[in-house]
Amino acid sequence: MKFPKIPKPHLLLLAALAGAFVVSYFSDSIDPYYLDVLTGVGINVILAVSLNLITGYTGQFSLGHAGFMSVGAYLSAAVTMFLGPRLLGESGGTALQQGLLFFGALIAGGIAAALAGLLVGAPSLRLKGDYLALVTLGFGEIIRVTFQNIDALGGALGLNGIPPYTTIFWVLSFAAVTVFVVFCLVHSTYGKGFLATRDDEIAAEAVGLDTTHYKIVAFVVGAFFAGIAGGLYGHFKLTITPSGFDFTKSIEIVVMVILGGMGNTLGVILAAVLLTLLPEFLRPVAQYRMVLYSLILIVLMISRPQGLFNFKWGRTKRA
Amino acid sequence: MAEFVQQLLNGLSLGAIYALIALGYTMVYGVLRFINFAHSDVFMAGAFLGYYLARLVPQDSMLGGLAVLAGSMVGCAILGMLIERFAYRPLRGAPTLNVLITAIGVSLLLEYTGQVFFGAAPRTFPPVFPERIFTVHGIVISSSALAVILVAGVLMIALQFIVHRTKIGTAMRALSLNPQAAQLVGINNNVVISFTFGLGSALAAAGGILYALNYPSIDPLMGVMPGLKAFVAAVLGGIGNIPGAALGGLVLGTVETFVSGSEWSTYKDAIAFAVLILILLFRPGGLLGKSTIEKV
Numbered sequence: 001m002k003f004p005k006i007p008k009p010h011l012l013l014l015a016a017l018a019g020a021f022v023v024s025y026f027s028d029s030i031d032p033y034y035l036d037v038l039t040g041v042g043i044n045v046i047l048a049v050s051l052n053l054i055t056g057y058t059g060q061f062s063l064g065h066a067g068f069m070s071v072g073a074y075l076s077a078a079v080t081m082f083l084g085p086r087l088l089g090e091s092g093g094t095a096l097q098q099g100l101l102f103f104g105a106l107i108a109g110g111i112a113a114a115l116a117g118l119l120v121g122a123p124s125l126r127l128k129g130d131y132l133a134l135v136t137l138g139f140g141e142i143i144r145v146t147f148q149n150i151d152a153l154g155g156a157l158g159l160n161g162i163p164p165y166t167t168i169f170w171v172l173s174f175a176a177v178t179v180f181v182v183f184c185l186v187h188s189t190y191g192k193g194f195l196a197t198r199d200d201e202i203a204a205e206a207v208g209l210d211t212t213h214y215k216i217v218a219f220v221v222g223a224f225f226a227g228i229a230g231g232l233y234g235h236f237k238l239t240i241t242p243s244g245f246d247f248t249k250s251i252e253i254v255v256m257v258i259l260g261g262m263g264n265t266l267g268v269i270l271a272a273v274l275l276t277l278l279p280e281f282l283r284p285v286a287q288y289r290m291v292l293y294s295l296i297l298i299v300l301m302i303s304r305p306q307g308l309f310n311f312k313w314g315r316t317k318r319a
Numbered sequence: 320m321a322e323f324v325q326q327l328l329n330g331l332s333l334g335a336i337y338a339l340i341a342l343g344y345t346m347v348y349g350v351l352r353f354i355n356f357a358h359s360d361v362f363m364a365g366a367f368l369g370y371y372l373a374r375l376v377p378q379d380s381m382l383g384g385l386a387v388l389a390g391s392m393v394g395c396a397i398l399g400m401l402i403e404r405f406a407y408r409p410l411r412g413a414p415t416l417n418v419l420i421t422a423i424g425v426s427l428l429l430e431y432t433g434q435v436f437f438g439a440a441p442r443t444f445p446p447v448f449p450e451r452i453f454t455v456h457g458i459v460i461s462s463s464a465l466a467v468i469l470v471a472g473v474l475m476i477a478l479q480f481i482v483h484r485t486k487i488g489t490a491m492r493a494l495s496l497n498p499q500a501a502q503l504v505g506i507n508n509n510v511v512i513s514f515t516f517g518l519g520s521a522l523a524a525a526g527g528i529l530y531a532l533n534y535p536s537i538d539p540l541m542g543v544m545p546g547l548k549a550f551v552a553a554v555l556g557g558i559g560n561i562p563g564a565a566l567g568g569l570v571l572g573t574v575e576t577f578v579s580g581s582e583w584s585t586y587k588d589a590i591a592f593a594v595l596i597l598i599l600l601f602r603p604g605g606l607l608g609k610s611t612i613e614k615v
Binding site for chain 2: 135137138145262294
């Protein structure tokens with residue numbers, strides 16, 4: 001299927017948005033269980049694809065993605081819970097007003113997370129590899145401890161009674177937009193800089209690329225979408241706690257990126273879908289889930305470091 | 320004043336444990352240039368091994384306690400060598416990112432296998448050493464706090480001896496200077512790396528037991544926080560630098576104890592990371608280390 005006139009990614013985005021609209025139009029006649037699973041899949045796709053920009057395309061290993069997610073989740077929940085009643089009044093507003101409020105809350109959450117990403121991106125000027133992983137992990141932990149100490153946001157008990165604004169339409173649309181933005185970004189002329197930063201930082205600097213700039217952009221864009229995913233997650237689960245966004249959550253996202261193959265958007269989407277569906281089928285052996293994840297990580301790194309779904313390794317091979 | 324001395328003592332005792340763990344991070348970093356994330360879980364394994372070994376020896380005796388300590392150290396040394404053999408050796412020469420992810424994988428594997436085997440609920444660690452409490456001028460000194468400082472001191476001196484006065488220690492230092500040149504002068508790199516992992520893991524096991532003596536509640540995730548903080552200690556002192564790791568551990572333990580004694584106590588876990596970020600920003604080489612420039 002080729003559409004030579006309109007760029008393919010734009011067409012796919014339109015198709016995905018239309019698909020999201022169709023699914024949400026018929027959502028009343030779909031089993032709620034499947035809708036829930038689909039919502040979870042969509043949120044994880046956003047998380048995995050946005051981390052893939054940081055880790056896969058730019059080569060900056062980050063263990064703080066759950067931290068960015070929590071910033072977005074808390075801020076957007078605070079907007080809809082504390083600001084929402086004032087803006088919408090007693091009646092609760094029309095569906096359109098609620099939708100606009102939710103959209104605004106998500107964007108606010110995304111921007112807050114992006115600011116957090118800027119904060120983490122700044123030290124990444126100097127650090128690489130192991131150190132960066134530790135610093136991002138440290139930032140994630142600092143964010144978590146801070147939320148635990150803010151009583152207005154529920155402290156360690158978290159926020160309860162978040163309005164249920166997340167619908168399948170929002171999730172699928174934002175997933176499509178995330179994939180679109182990341183895909184177009186890294187496939188643009190400008191975006192080749194991300195790959196150059198990953199492949200050989202010294203060489204990239206030698207040809208005049210500002211690698212620091214690329215790293216920060218990757219962190220900010222990645223964190224923005226993680227914040228959006230956090231907002232969707234909060235308004236889907238209706239309750240968020242600081243401990244829900246710990247190290248384990250970050251690892252889960254990292255596993256999706258690694259399994260799909262770093263820097264391979266389609267593979268990462270497939271891995272996110274697979275790893276969200278897998279626990280649904282593995283409910284009886286849920287306690288072994290993390291054991292399985294860790295084994296997957298080790299075995300993949302030793303035997304197939306390019307990821308499970310990456311079939312074009314020859315072209316993107318790294319030194 | 321008495322309170323200050325008390326806090327200082329508690330801080331040094333906590334810091335000595337961080338130092339023991341930090342030594343393992345720093346030694347492995349010295350020879351292989353990567354962070355062994357699984358180190359904190361070897362620390363946990365050491366505590367659990369001690370928990371089971373303690374049933375085999377008479378309670379409340381000095382010899383029994385030392386036997387538990389030695390047994391756990393040997394067991395963890397073997398565990399550390401096995402991890403190196405099966406997870407890290409196949410990746411020798413692979414990109415740093417792959418090794419790092421594998422290390423995180425090994426760490427998670429140990430933690431969650433531990434949860435499956437031991438259960439997630441905490442257990443009470445038995446007092447393997449005879450327990451006494453001394454009070455000097457209003458300062459309370461428990462014998463376990465003293466044991467920590469003593470054992471840690473002896474082990475660090477032993478380590479210093481091994482690294483600087485023995486053949487294998489010389490080989491370790493040679494390897495950390497230049498792996499290719501070490502191989503050329505006839506050093507078997509694999510043997511030295513294996514030995515380094517064994518040595519570091521034994522120290523982590525000792526740290527695990529000493530930690531469990533002072534905070535007698537052990538669970539499969541107990542290693543995560545002390546492990547991360549010990550890593551921060553290693554970076555603080557200058558990673559790859561053995562005296563630096565000891566110094567970093569003591570400093571971090573003291574700072575943390577004073578913070579938890581103040582009104583900022585709920586932020587105690589965030590302190591270590593704030594220290595890490597500050598040190599990496601302003602003195603990435605660490606207190607005793609020297610910064611290097613990456614060359615092509």
